[in-house]
Amino acid sequence: MSMKFLLLLCLCVGGALTHGNEDYDDYDAEAKPTPAPKEAIDPRGHRPVSRGEVYIPVAAPPPVSGRGRYRTRPTTAPTGQPQEEKEEQPDHGGCVHASETMGVLCPTGCELKTALLKQERNVKPTVAQLKREVDALSQTSNSVYRYVTDMTTEVTERQKISDGNGQMVSQYTDDLEVQHAFVKEAIDVTFPQNIKILQGVLEKIRDKIQRIEKAIIAQRDKCAEPCKVSCPIPVVSGKDCEDIFRKGGEASQMYLVRPELLQTPYRVYCDQITQDGGWLLVQSRLDGSVDFGRRWDDYKRGFGNIAFDVGKGYCETPGEYWLGNDRISQLTKMGPTEILIEMQDWTGAKVYARYQQFTVQGEPSNYILAIDKYSGTAGNTFLEGAKELFGQNRTMTIHNGMMFSTYDRDNDRWVPGDPSKQCSREDGGGWWYNQCHSANPNGRYYWGGAYTKYMAKHGTDDGVVWMNWKGSWYSLKAISMKIRPFFADK
Numbered sequence: 297m298s299m300k301f302l303l304l305l306c307l308c309v310g311g312a313l314t315h316g317n318e319d320y321d322d323y324d325a326e327a328k329p330t331p332a333p334k335e336a337i338d339p340r341g342h343r344p345v346s347r348g349e350v351y352i353p354v355a356a357p358p359p360v361s362g363r364g365r366y367r368t369r370p371t372t373a374p375t376g377q378p379q380e381e382k383e384e385q386p387d388h389g390g391c392v393h394a395s396e397t398m399g400v401l402c403p404t405g406c407e408l409k410t411a412l413l414k415q416e417r418n419v420k421p422t423v424a425q426l427k428r429e430v431d432a433l434s435q436t437s438n439s440v441y442r443y444v445t446d447m448t449t450e451v452t453e454r455q456k457i458s459d460g461n462g463q464m465v466s467q468y469t470d471d472l473e474v475q476h477a478f479v480k481e482a483i484d485v486t487f488p489q490n491i492k493i494l495q496g497v498l499e500k501i502r503d504k505i506q507r508i509e510k511a512i513i514a515q516r517d518k519c520a521e522p523c524k525v526s527c528p529i530p531v532v533s534g535k536d537c538e539d540i541f542r543k544g545g546e547a548s549q550m551y552l553v554r555p556e557l558l559q560t561p562y563r564v565y566c567d568q569i570t571q572d573g574g575w576l577l578v579q580s581r582l583d584g585s586v587d588f589g590r591r592w593d594d595y596k597r598g599f600g601n602i603a604f605d606v607g608k609g610y611c612e613t614p615g616e617y618w619l620g621n622d623r624i625s626q627l628t629k630m631g632p633t634e635i636l637i638e639m640q641d642w643t644g645a646k647v648y649a650r651y652q653q654f655t656v657q658g659e660p661s662n663y664i665l666a667i668d669k670y671s672g673t674a675g676n677t678f679l680e681g682a683k684e685l686f687g688q689n690r691t692m693t694i695h696n697g698m699m700f701s702t703y704d705r706d707n708d709r710w711v712p713g714d715p716s717k718q719c720s721r722e723d724g725g726g727w728w729y730n731q732c733h734s735a736n737p738n739g740r741y742y743w744g745g746a747y748t749k750y751m752a753k754h755g756t757d758d759g760v761v762w763m764n765w766k767g768s769w770y771s772l773k774a775i776s777m778k779i780r781p782f783f784a785d786k
């Protein structure tokens with residue numbers, strides 16, 4: 297009976313120990329660091345085929361083309377009469393807009409608060425449970441101790457009887473003695489040790505929680521003030537930014553768009569100045585304030601901050617955001633769409649790439665990218681791949697025809713099905729990875745530009761990279777992607 301009990305107890309201690317060893321800092325179970333491959337040499341935009349691997353190129357689907365839904369722009373956009381009623385969209389203070397579709401308004405700190413609160417929710421019950429387990433263990437060890445004391449008495453008793461009864465009882469007594477010694481050893485040495493370890497683990501976790509609580513309180517204070525970033529909804533809204541432009545919305549700022557009549561409107565930033573305006577911002581990086589290493593669902597729905605008001609009374613400054621693959625897909629499938637990708641290095645130099653055809657298929661096909669008709673100064677990375685590579689090595693960096701990949705959903709061309717070969721895990725963001733990239737606009741944000749593979753999490757060029765302009769080891773200061781319905785020029 298005592299043996300069985302002991303075994304059970306040991307199992308219990310073992311279980312509790314493994315439980316306690318989990319690192320709560322890594323609760324997000326993001327990409328586990330994989331050792332950088334030995335052949336990690338410049339450039340790392342692609343992963344050269346290693347022995348035993350095959351690279352199978354895919355044919356790209358044609359993008360939606362044609363003259364477009366929009367006719368050539370009238371010479372002057374009508375101004376004055378707003379076309380739609382102003383919708384009341386009150387801020388409720390705090391971090392999230394009262395209307396859910398309006399998204400998060402506060403600066404990134406509040407995102408942290410949300411993340412921390414979420415984490416706290418997960419950790420607290422676990423720690424409480426752990427504490428109960430440790431307490432129970434101490435309790436149990438006490439009762440076992442009592443049991444052993446009783447046993448010791450009994451052994452002494454038995455010895456006396458044994459002396460009287462001779463051989464008859466001696467076998468039984470021997471067994472009892474062995475068992476006694478074993479259990480006593482456990483009580484005196486093993487249990488206290490295990491409990492000490494558990495208490496140490498518990499202490500550590502408590503420490504962490506205290507730190508998290510402090511951070512949360514700090515954030516709570518920050519977010520207690522009603523959000524300064526509140527965007528008055530402009531009077532003009534429309535199907536997209538081109539529609540808004542034609543209705544007289546000629547200022548670059550945050551607008552509400554509704555591509556289809558029965559759809560819930562959502563916020564976007566419209567650039568109404570650059571290259572004749574009408575551009576709907578779908579991606580924006582400019583200061584590293586938003587984390588782009590996100591899951592499939594985040595990229596599907598969109599994330600980040602649409603726009604800020606820096607003192608003009610309306611939200612004329614774009615934030616960092618990803619519009620969301622579902623929205624991008626919907627907008628680009630409604631008709632021929634063009635895309636403008638603008639970027640800036642850390643000295644202020646600017647280049648751009650423009651494609652007159654840009655289509656993103658829906659989620660069932662993993663948002664396949666189809667792009668064509670390049671012009672610009674940044675280099676035709678999407679269609680031609682990285683100029684510094686040759687043959688198959690270059691083919692592997694072409695983005696046209698690729699499906700979208702995130703670290704939790706691998707659709708790239710790098711040994712499909714091999715979980716250790718996932719571009720998105722190594723290169724920092726969600727993207728139309730091949731094997732792997734020549735452009736990485738959603739990569740990690742590095743302050744200052746130049747970075748090295750030793751700074752990169754996986755030794756790969758995971759920065760905000762546009763290889764045909766700055767190579768693999770330069771992370772851009774800013775990059776943005778804007779779309780507009782294609783219409784023939786006058």
Ligand SMILES: *[C@@H]1O[C@H](CO)[C@@H](O)[C@H](O)[C@H]1NC(C)=O
Binds near residue numbers: 688689
């Ligand atoms: C492709 O890359 C590998 C590794 O960097 C290199 O050994 C090979 O020569 C390259 N192939 C071509 C055609 O450049």
